[in-house]
Amino acid sequence: MTSFARRVSVEQVEEGTELAPKFDADGLIACVTTDAGTGDVLMVGYMNAEALARTIETGEAHYWSRSRRALWRKGATSGLVQRVVEMRIDDDQDAVWLKVEVAGSGASCHVGYRSCFYRSVPLGGPPDATPSLRFEEHEKRFDPKAVYGDAPNPTQL
Amino acid sequence: MTSFARRVSVEQVEEGTELAPKFDADGLIACVTTDAGTGDVLMVGYMNAEALARTIETGEAHYWSRSRRALWRKGATSGLVQRVVEMRIDDDQDAVWLKVEVAGSGASCHVGYRSCFYRSVPLGGPPDATPSLRFEEHEKRFDPKAVYGDAPNPTQL
Numbered sequence: 245m246t247s248f249a250r251r252v253s254v255e256q257v258e259e260g261t262e263l264a265p266k267f268d269a270d271g272l273i274a275c276v277t278t279d280a281g282t283g284d285v286l287m288v289g290y291m292n293a294e295a296l297a298r299t300i301e302t303g304e305a306h307y308w309s310r311s312r313r314a315l316w317r318k319g320a321t322s323g324l325v326q327r328v329v330e331m332r333i334d335d336d337q338d339a340v341w342l343k344v345e346v347a348g349s350g351a352s353c354h355v356g357y358r359s360c361f362y363r364s365v366p367l368g369g370p371p372d373a374t375p376s377l378r379f380e381e382h383e384k385r386f387d388p389k390a391v392y393g394d395a396p397n398p399t400q401l
Numbered sequence: 402m403t404s405f406a407r408r409v410s411v412e413q414v415e416e417g418t419e420l421a422p423k424f425d426a427d428g429l430i431a432c433v434t435t436d437a438g439t440g441d442v443l444m445v446g447y448m449n450a451e452a453l454a455r456t457i458e459t460g461e462a463h464y465w466s467r468s469r470r471a472l473w474r475k476g477a478t479s480g481l482v483q484r485v486v487e488m489r490i491d492d493d494q495d496a497v498w499l500k501v502e503v504a505g506s507g508a509s510c511h512v513g514y515r516s517c518f519y520r521s522v523p524l525g526g527p528p529d530a531t532p533s534l535r536f537e538e539h540e541k542r543f544d545p546k547a548v549y550g551d552a553p554n555p556t557q558l
Contacts, residue, residue, distance in 0.1 A: 245528060245529070246526075246528055246529070246530065246531070246532065247529065247530070247531045248531065249531055251558045252558070253558070254554055254556045254558070257556060257558070258512050258556055259512070260534070261520075261533050261534040261535070261536075262531065262533070262534065263522055263531060263532045263533075263534055266557075266558075274431055274445055276433045276442050276445060278435075278440070278442060282440070283435070283439070283440025283441070284440070285433050285435065285442075285489070285498045287491070288431055288433060288491065288496040297528075299524075300522060300523075300524055300525075300526070300532060301524075301525070301526075301528050302525075303524045303525055328524060330521055331521060331522040331524060332442070332518035332519075332520065332521050332522065332537070333518065333520055333521075333522055333534065334444070334445065334517040334518050335510055335511065335512045335514075335517045335519070335556065336555070336556040336557070339445040339517075339518075340522075341442045341518045353492055354492065355415050355416070355492045357492075360491040360492045360496075361489035361490065361491050361496075361498045362489075362492070363418075363489065363490055364487055364488060364489050364490075365420055365457060365488040365489065365490055365497075366457075367456075367457055367458075367460045367485060367488060368457075368458070368459075368460055369403075369457070369458075371402060371403055371454075371458045372402070372403070372404065373403065373404070374403070374404045374405065374406055374419065374420060375403065375420045375457060376418050376419070376420075377417070377418040377419065377420055377490065378418070379418075380489070397411055398493070399411045399414060399415055399492065399493035400423075400493070401408045401409070401410070401411070401414070401423075
């Protein structure tokens with residue numbers, strides 16, 4: 245499996261060329277995934293060391309599913325595979341950015357929308373109010389029931 | 402202070418218009434910040450309830466600094482304030498996306514680069530190798546020593 249460097253100094257981590265990711269207490273690193281064409285953020289996911297290594301080796305996005313507690317090859321059920329065009333790592337190497345092309349309907353959200361970020365939050369309202377969300381996508385790209393059937397919904401309260 | 406709705410059902414969280422964010426065990430929600438002009442990911446930060454509320458009320462990005470354990474108005478030291486053009490929330494409301502315009506030199510990274518994601522990770526190499534990072538930005542926008550002086554570096558090993 246792809247191996248990662250040991251983190252030995254701030255200079256190595258920030259200014260060096262060794263991939264030395266920082267996994268959190270749960271063994272995970274945050275991953276932002278954007279559409280390589282539009283630049284829109286599609287989702288925020290998490291990777292463990294295996295998911296990160298598989299993504300690097302295969303060029304297809306793999307995550308760690310926190311709800312299912314399992315390695316998750318994105319698109320394994322839905323067919324909506326994410327082909328990685330470019331991978332970036334941030335300054336302290338505790339976050340990854342994937343630019344991807346999505347297969348099929350182009351959706352990345354289990355609710356059926358293209359992006360998981362299909363609602364906006366209004367800014368500058370009265371400070372004691374509860375903001376009311378606005379839908380920025382109006383049509384689902386697929387029917388989640390048809391694609392996922394009776395699989396448990398990953399959203400947790 | 403801006404108030405948030407209580408999370409009562411998956412349908413409310415995914416399909417509703419109430420802002421009902423899910424903060425993790427540390428009281429934080431992940432935040433992806435992109436450049437409103439180029440679409441590039443500038444940084445991944447974290448917000449507590451106060452940082453989220455302040456961002457909504459002021460239209461300027463506020464985070465929770467995990468290294469300093471304090472509310473962090475981005476740009477308070479450096480002047481590199483992030484003006485929020487649009488805020489989005491994801492399907493299960495455990496991640497926020499900010500599209501921002503950055504003041505001054507336009508940098509968002511404490512190392513001096515425009516984006517924290519100034520290095521790429523090559524894909525598809527031999528599976529037993531350690532990937533060697535490639536710099537995608539070649540010039541710093543500011544001198545971190547001149548801006549931050551002797552303040553402790555937030556990068557942790």
